[in-house]
Amino acid sequence: MTLIERTDVNGDTGRLSEATAADYVALLKPRVMSLVIFTAFVGIVLAPANANPMLAFISLLAIAVGAGASGSLNMWYDADIDIKMSRTAGRPVPAGRITPGEALGFGLVLAGFSVATLGLMANWVAASLLAFTIFFYAVIYTMWLKRLTPQNIVIGGAAGSLPPVVGWAAVTGSVSLESLVLFLIIFLWTPPHFWALALFKTNDYAQAGVPMMPNVRGEAHTRKQIFAYSVLLAASGILPTVLGFAGLAYGVVAAGLGVGFVWYAWRVLTMRDDDRAKAPAKALFGYSLVYLFAIFAALLVEEMLARFGAW
Amino acid sequence: MPEQERIKPTEKQLKARRNRSIAIALALAAFVIIVYLGSLMKLGPAVFDRAM
Numbered sequence: 001m002t003l004i005e006r007t008d009v010n011g012d013t014g015r016l017s018e019a020t021a022a023d024y025v026a027l028l029k030p031r032v033m034s035l036v037i038f039t040a041f042v043g044i045v046l047a048p049a050n051a052n053p054m055l056a057f058i059s060l061l062a063i064a065v066g067a068g069a070s071g072s073l074n075m076w077y078d079a080d081i082d083i084k085m086s087r088t089a090g091r092p093v094p095a096g097r098i099t100p101g102e103a104l105g106f107g108l109v110l111a112g113f114s115v116a117t118l119g120l121m122a123n124w125v126a127a128s129l130l131a132f133t134i135f136f137y138a139v140i141y142t143m144w145l146k147r148l149t150p151q152n153i154v155i156g157g158a159a160g161s162l163p164p165v166v167g168w169a170a171v172t173g174s175v176s177l178e179s180l181v182l183f184l185i186i187f188l189w190t191p192p193h194f195w196a197l198a199l200f201k202t203n204d205y206a207q208a209g210v211p212m213m214p215n216v217r218g219e220a221h222t223r224k225q226i227f228a229y230s231v232l233l234a235a236s237g238i239l240p241t242v243l244g245f246a247g248l249a250y251g252v253v254a255a256g257l258g259v260g261f262v263w264y265a266w267r268v269l270t271m272r273d274d275d276r277a278k279a280p281a282k283a284l285f286g287y288s289l290v291y292l293f294a295i296f297a298a299l300l301v302e303e304m305l306a307r308f309g310a311w
Numbered sequence: 312m313p314e315q316e317r318i319k320p321t322e323k324q325l326k327a328r329r330n331r332s333i334a335i336a337l338a339l340a341a342f343v344i345i346v347y348l349g350s351l352m353k354l355g356p357a358v359f360d361r362a363m
Contacts, residue, residue, distance in 0.1 A: 016328075054352045
């Protein structure tokens with residue numbers, strides 16, 4: 001038997017939850033989190049200081065939980081539009097397995113714990129950057145920009161670009177040009193990645209009233225924007241070699257990956273207007289995920305080889 | 312004082328609650344271990360030195 005207050009029985013607030021731990025894990029957006037963990041890890045490894053492995057691991061965990069907190073706060077606020085989109089309708093809050101209030105509480109608690117842990121175990125510069133990342137994603141992007149402007153994911157992309165900067169700061173206690181270059185790569189990657197998705201999910205976003213670029217400025221304009229950002233991304237990808245904190249091998253890999261990105265973007269740019277299947281946009285979306293993983297993996301592998309004397 | 316009553320949770324609700332309780336216990340245990348190990352790494356053996 002379970003004791004409940006009579007005043008809470010009426011309405012949804014009185015229901016006993018059927019949510020499992022897996023539903024709460026889903027609130028953390030594990031797939032986004034995996035990208036955050038990976039890019040933050042690269043930031044930690046590339047940082048020019050010897051981090052204690054245990055403290056580096058704890059820092060990475062705190063950054064991951066902070067990213068998860070952002071996801072939970074996003075799902076709390078966006079439940080009304082998530083339910084209208086096929087891609088997001090099955091999330092725990094719109095599906096009714098977790099109440100918005102529970103998602104909000106979960107997100108706030110995790111945000112507090114992750115920032116405090118990073119501050120105590122690494123330093124307060126990194127903790128402040130993590131707090132800013134959570135604030136930027138939950139408030140600036142989710143609550144403000146997402147429903148206001150087609151530039152939502154361009155500006156909001158700053159939140160997703162910060163993890164390597166936070167990782168770098170966790171080790172060095174500072175922000176440097178090198179970590180800002182890592183930021184720039186993810187920042188320029190975000191628009192072509194999400195606009196490629198928006199091109200073949202146009203109806204979803206329109207139904208939810210989210211002003212994504214294809215809905216507001218049209219597909220032709222979006223395709224041009226995708227191509228422009230892809231060229232900038234390909235150029236920024238080789239900056240680590242140009243600036244000297246990555247070697248020639250990385251530069252060659254990054255250049256090859258960048259050419260691939262521009263080629264996929266070119267296929268999107270020259271896509272026929274009546275192409276309903278939007279295969280080039282789907283291909284670019286898929287390749288963009290490979291690109292970001294591969295470019296950070298290349299940085300990581302080169303650094304590891306250099307560190308262990310094999311290069 | 313709000314009026315109180317007892318309700319009987321369904322099997323599914325009980326199972327979900329047990330699942331959540333175990334997850335919370337594991338998360339708390341992991342947090343304690345992380346803070347313990349992190350403190351040792353950050354402060355070194357000096358963490359055990361206390362003025363008598």
